[in-house]
Each structure stands twice: as C-alpha cells, then as structure tokens.
Amino acid sequence: MRGPPELVRPDLVPDPGNSHDEMEAQQREIAAVATFTDDFEFDPAPIIDGQLATPGEEPPLVAGVDQAFLDDRAISAIVVSRGGEIIERVYSVTDLSIPYIPGLLAFREGGPILDAVEKLTNTPDLFVFDGSGRIHFREAGIATHIGVVLDVPSIGVAKSLLCGTPTWSIEGLAADERVPIEADADVTAPDGATIGYAVQTRQYDSPNRHINPLYVSPGHRVGPATAADLVLALADGYKLPEPTRRADAYAEEAKSLVQD
DNA sequence: GCGACAG
DNA sequence: ATCTTGTCGC
Numbered sequence: 001m002r003g004p005p006e007l008v009r010p011d012l013v014p015d016p017g018n019s020h021d022e023m024e025a026q027q028r029e030i031a032a033v034a035t036f037t038d039d040f041e042f043d044p045a046p047i048i049d050g051q052l053a054t055p056g057e058e059p060p061l062v063a064g065v066d067q068a069f070l071d072d073r074a075i076s077a078i079v080v081s082r083g084g085e086i087i088e089r090v091y092s093v094t095d096l097s098i099p100y101i102p103g104l105l106a107f108r109e110g111g112p113i114l115d116a117v118e119k120l121t122n123t124p125d126l127f128v129f130d131g132s133g134r135i136h137f138r139e140a141g142i143a144t145h146i147g148v149v150l151d152v153p154s155i156g157v158a159k160s161l162l163c164g165t166p167t168w169s170i171e172g173l174a175a176d177e178r179v180p181i182e183a184d185a186d187v188t189a190p191d192g193a194t195i196g197y198a199v200q201t202r203q204y205d206s207p208n209r210h211i212n213p214l215y216v217s218p219g220h221r222v223g224p225a226t227a228a229d230l231v232l233a234l235a236d237g238y239k240l241p242e243p244t245r246r247a248d249a250y251a252e253e254a255k256s257l258v259q260d
Numbered sequence: 261g262c263g264a265c266a267g
Numbered sequence: 268a269t270c271t272t273g274t275c276g277c
Contacts, residue, residue, distance in 0.1 A: 109267070
C-alpha cells in the first residue's frame with residue numbers, strides 16, 4: 001500500500017497569491033505540459049466493461065474529489081474505490097484566500113485539494129474532479145491543473161458548460177448518449193478540436209421533464225472519448241458518477257462535523 | 261462599455 | 268458553492 005501521489009511539479013502548484021496575469025500565464029504552461037490523450041498504466045476494462053479483463057488482477061483505484069464550503073474555509077474530500085468498493089476516505093479543512101473567479105477556479109480550490117491528497121495512504125490510478133479539465137479558456141481547468149501537478153490520470157466532470165460549443169444539439173439526449181464539445185474562439189485549442197463531451201448519464205422517459213447532461217473533459221493523460229466512457233461506466237443510476245457522489249456526501253458529512 | 265463565465 | 272419547503276412528476 002503506497003502513499004499519496006507524489007507532487008511531481010511543485011513549481012506549478014496553484015498559488016492564490018499570484019497576480020491575475022501570473023495565474024493565466026501558469027495555466028498556459030499547465031496546458032502545454034498536459035496530455036489530452038490516453039496515456040495511463042492501468043487497465044480501464046474493469047471499469048468500462050464492469051469486469052476483470054485480467055483475472056487475478058485488482059481493478060484500478062478511482063478517486064472522487066469534491067468540496068463543501070463553510071464561511072471562508074473549504075472542506076476537501078477524496079473517496080477512493082476499487083471495483084466500486086470504498087477503500088479510503090480523507091478530508092481536509094483549508095482557509096480560502098481568494099474568491100471564485102470563472103477560469104481561475106484552480107487557484108481558489110486547488111491548494112485545498114492538494115491538502116487532502118497529502119492525507120491519502122493509497123495512490124489512485126485515476127482522479128475524477130468536480131469541474132472542468134480541457135473545457136477551459138486556456139485548456140487548464142482544475143482537473144487538468146491538479147492532474148499535471150501530480151502527473152496522475154484525471155478527468156473533469158462539470159454540471160454546466162464553461163466554454164466551447166456542442167457540435168450538435170444537446171437537447172433531448174437519451175441515457176448513454178454524448179455530444180462532442182468543440183473549441184471555439186473563446187478557447188486556446190485549435191478551432192473545432194474536441195475538448196470534451198456533453199454526457200447523458202441518466203434521463204427521464206417523460207417528454208415533459210428532462211435531465212441536463214454533464215460536461216466531461218480530459219484532465220491529464222486521458223483522451224476525451226475515454227473520459228466520457230469512464231464517466232458513463234462510473235455512473236450508477238444517478239446523474240453524477242459514483243466517485244463524485246461519494247466525495248460529495250463525505251464532504252457534506254465532514255462539513256457538519258466541522259460546524260461543531 | 262456589454263455579455264459570458266466550472267465551483 | 269450556499270441559503271432552504273414544498274411540490275411537481277416519475
């Protein structure tokens with residue numbers, strides 16, 4: 001049982017003390033180092049196919065990351081699972097120094113998340129973050145930023161679209177369907193590049209009520225299609241994938257504890 | 261100047 | 268994100 005992921009790029013840790021321009025400059029640096037294609041060691045088959053492709057081998061460790069807030073503090077929770085079974089939960093409480101600014105989320109919540117990462121006794125094979133990855137103005141959303149700093153495979157799962165354009169209508173998507181999100185003038189990626197997918201993990205049958213899709217994008221070392229495949233496979237009857245739901249629940253639990 | 265903008 | 272009851276529809 002190894003320890004937490006190693007902080008491979010301490011020089012790129014998001015520092016809320018930086019100026020707005022320095023933050024944007026660092027994000028361009030993050031994007032330049034990030035890998036938006038499949039480049040991981042673990043076998044995704046146990047997750048995507050729901051079974052062990054290699055009998056005798058352990059399924060990969062998936063970490064869900066989410067946060068809750070209380071006053072000017074962030075409660076960061078990480079829940080690690082293997083084959084759908086929870087094997088570790090950690091959380092940290094960190095004081096926040098800057099407000100939420102669209103496009104600069106990692107500088108507000110990245111440090112707090114890294115605080116929680118340090119408490120892990122396991123080394124996850126994949127991280128699922130609450131927020132965007134490559135679907136970001138400078139292709140460096142929080143999932144990409146943390147993924148690069150730790151050099152771990154990561155995926156961003158957002159509940160709303162920050163930027164980019166759906167290749168076709170995302171209205172009335174059925175469960176398991178997806179629509180590419182392509183780069184437009186607001187994104188540094190080549191125009192038309194697929195920077196993520198609108199993913200419908202769940203949908204109602206009735207025509208008078210519908211569920212909006214999730215916006216999944218590569219964080220680091222995972223391509224867009226695989227990221228969508230993984231999120232769909234990790235969802236289990238709810239809109240949000242299980243790793244995210246568990247982290248959300250644990251963050252809320254920790255929050256109520258912190259409140260005294 | 262106006263609009264748009266993850267959590 | 269957070270503050271919050273009931274309520275509409277599966």
